[in-house]
Amino acid sequence: MKHRRSRHIGRGFLAIAATAFAVTAASLIGGPALADTGAPPVEWDASSIDEVYAPADGYYSYAPSVIREGATEWIWSCHNDDFRVIKDHIYLTKIVDGVVVDSRSVLQASPSPAWDSFHVCDPSVVAGRFSYQGTTYGLAMFYLGNDLDASAHNQVGVAFANRPEGPWVKLPDPVVTFDRTDQWGAGQPTAVSMPGKPGTVLLGYTQGDTSTRAFVVSVDLRAAESAKISEPRLLPTAGLTGTDGAPDYLNGFDLVYDKRGDRFLTVREQHPYPTDNPWWIGPSVQVAAIDADDLVKGRGVWTPAGDVDESLTGFPRNHNAGFARDWKGNLAAKDDVTVVFTKSCSSLPTVDDQDWSQATCDSLYSYDLWSIDGELRKRR
Template identity: 75%
Template sequence: MTHDHPAPHRRPLRWLVSAMTAAALGTALLIGVAPATADTVSPDVDPPAPVSTQQLASDASRTRATVAWDASSLQEVYAPADGFYSYAPSVVRDGDTEWIWTCHNDEFRVIKDHIYLTKIVDGVVVDSRSVLQASAAPAWDSFHVCDPSVVEGKFRYLGVKYSLAMFHLGNDLDASAHNQIGVAFANSPEGPWVKLPEPIVTFDRADQWGVGQPTAVMMPGKPGTVLLGYTQGDTSTRAYVTEVDLKKAESFTTTTPVQLPTAGLTGTDGAADYLNGFDLVFDKKGDQFLAVREQHPYAFDNPWWIGPAVQVVTIPQRDLLRGRGTWAPVGDVNESLTGFDRNHNAGFARDWTGHLAAKNEVSVVFTTSCSSLPTIDDQDWSLATCDSLYSYDLWSIDGALNRRR
């Protein structure tokens, strides 16, 4: 990726899919589930500082890129069985093998998130299983675990060395609220994964969306330190990055979070957009980060908590780390490209450290969904032709990355 978009979490409304009345739904939307807009931000909350003209001018002269999508590369990656969903992929591509960790239910038509690993060799799914589950109550992640992001590094926890870290969202409610971010360690993609018992990015309020949608990239030259991006949703929706030092995870440290800019982001309607539900990848050759992000506004028909398209954008490394500058859109994944009504909850195919899997290519793995309109007699979509959440599956598309200055 949620928990949904409140900030959203990359997530379909878990509790929305259950039988809620229209009145209850309205209440739910008031406690941080809907994307924040100017109308929902409290007047005493300061908006993000505008990007200066000087910063924008300097950004314009830096490396930017375009992505030329190869329509013939569009393919289905993974389709869960009927009554199951899969979305918000963290993808590692290594030769002919792909490891894809996703948010996935484990019981037929039961909305309770696990993290699954789907292994694909030469384009064929050879294994798909739950590798991380909710902890026992009253743990902070005792209900949902979702939104994985996996990187390779040099980590140590309680004296044991680990080569892999998985950042994930967790919560303790059957709701899209009180989300926090944790981390688990392993020496194999399949696990076993050992969780740090407490979250590394915390959120106190149980009546707001919280923090989630983590995306992790290893810091160059710092094998035990991870650059962690994430979404925060309370009275507004914002994105941050922080550095997490996991060389001794039981006493981990984080730097002061830096709020990411939104300048340059555009919605499907061409208007200025906000940032949430994003995955980062580092382009060493271009000294820049790419993000693939949810575009807004969200649709009014079912499912209305996800966007119709995702957008690939770039920003110079230095600007992202300092929370300044402007994003440059380089390619959209939308209905005209894929043929799907909904293209959402996407991730890049990356190498083990969070860099581009191929120097001059961008591969996006995204989630698709059907869509349908409600009727006056079917407000909870129980009779809808689109079984939206359970239509979620994964597709991918590749494109040539053309850098320019």
């Protein structure tokens, strides 16, 4: 799925969290980050492009949340469970030494009339210390859910587990709510553990109503039954560029924290959208960087770091991407960046096929996962 405030809103909590994040991050790297030189932070290695996971014919996989530890990767993705049936589950694909050893559905829609009774998609998994109904959990999965067979009325929920494969226990109500059933809603979450606050996460998400915007909140899940969610902060878009070089907006993004540079990187969908099939996804994703304190406070300017596009990968669509991260949402390797992106085919209409009904590109069922590595330039 591409594109209600919580019951307990903690005013001022995000500002406190921002200070804690900046102070703790500075202590982790031995002092404040120095000014950027303005050079692109990431240098891509085109020879590293590799297929990560290809679902069977009639199935799709996209929007990965990737955790890497040594030679093992856990990838949660948006995936269908029945042949050529568009109903989203969240799958976990486990990869060891580059080989897929397991792939299965680990989170499904709830029974109707629950808020997430049709699609569950767009996972973001992070480690911490979360308490719910007397049990302490080490993992939280934020996800998009809805109750319609449509790209509408999306909201963001959370589930807990102590193992990557689950069982995952859902909080019954969404943590980011959206009331209208005729608009896209809130979704595409991305979560990072707050340093020094193992029960609190920084949560970014997309909201689509009369326009498309990105927000960030802090979510305190030390007692998840009474979760404390801060007021949303609108994320900046200054510095982001589209495929045409023009200023761009922010949606469909993942975040990772670079401790050494005390900054966040985002990988996000670029615009404008193309005119050929599929026209609802961008042709490329862009990596950009911003100071951690600026992101948390909803200010500042992004520094573009490089695009993952057809000229680099050879694919006409490179979309719905995520970073390889550690369990807390930091870079998996301190000087390297790995982006796991979704590949898709594309096709043009013909005079006799204006609605693409005969198109050779069966775009949704061409969605599979690929990766590319880059070297992260150190800040002086």
